[in-house]
Amino acid sequence: MEDFQRVFNLIKDDGEAGEPLHRCEVSAEGRGDVELLDAYSRAVITVVDAVGPAVVGISAKSERKPAQGGSGSGVIIAPDGYILTNDHVVRGAKRLTATLQDGTILDAALIGADPATDLALIRADGSTLPYASIGESSALRVGQLVIAIGNPFGFQSTVSTGVVSALGRALRSSDGRLIEDIIQHTAPLNPGNSGGPLVDSRGRVVGLNTAIIVMAQGIGFSIPSDTAKWVVSQLLTFGRVRRGHLGITAQQRPLARRLVRFHRLGAEFGVEVMAIAPESPASRGGVREGDVIVAIDGREVASVDHIHRFLAEWPVGNRVRLTIIRGQDRMEVDVVPELNP
Secondary structure, X not given: XXXXXXXXXXXXOOOOOOOOOOOOOOOHHHHHHHHHHXXXXXXXXXXXHHXXXXXXXXXXXXXXXXXXXXXXXXXXXXXXOEEEEOHHHHOOEEEEEEEOOOOOEEEEEEEEEEOOOOEEEEEEOOOOOOOOEEOOHHHOOOOOEEEEEEOHHHOXXXXXXXXXXXXXXXXXXXXXXXXXXXXXXXXXXXXXXXXXXXXXXXOEEEEEEEEEOOOOOOOEEEEEHHHHHHHHHHHHHHOOOOOEEOOEXXXXXXXXXXXXXXXXXXXXXXXXXXXXXXXXXXXXXXXXXXXXEEEEOOEEOOOHHHHHHHHHHOOOOOOEEEEEEEOOEEEEEEEOOEEOO
């Protein structure tokens, strides 16, 4: 009887009798956390509602094995059916189809591809399609929220979230090419996510998901949207990316402040030469591994993209001057870019 009375008193609403009542309530601090979580959820939901309809599943039937095919994702970037995806998703395809969020299947054709950046542009047979806006990846910051949307393992419109882990990474593609200036992030990816968009909290495409590291957790990679915009313009104009090349592999590198001040540089980043191909323009011009390119033809260079864009416009065969930092010294070397193979 005493035990019954004690329990009865504990569960009385006012808690006046017996032991003090301990209510399972969310504290003021906890409520603040819930409100933050709700804001996070609302941001993700808003982005998915806006961008999700522009994300498609891509099926590629191989020329070598017509009965078989690969699959991946893509994002519509224009209402008349232009779709951005990965080169490795559509490479060697005999037939391409794009599946919209509502299940509609559209035939598609390859406009052009750029294996050097693992990007491809295809066009689906459609009009007034939902499309996504392409943002500026140069504005990304480490720690920023990003959202990946795609079709992993054929599960359509799958969403995952994470943050930007690092910028300016370099990554080798499946065929051994070095893809430069990559975004590393923590949004989980799986096979089939390739070619799907990486989106910021304002619903703008800031990257195109391209790869994962098998057996690693929270490590995904995306091609920056700034690179994608330049590649798309080239593919629409020429059907391929026309660029001069120096014969180097390189990556972005921060410069020591004392070097920036001493040499009166306008940027805090340069492009470090990681490797040089034999008998290449850079090799013949005297560029060495470890050199940091800070300017080309007098224009500041702060990323690999800057070099790519410059070489795309520079007349192939015309001499150009590179400003480099070698050790502590600033010097200039002349090279003659050649047309990329």
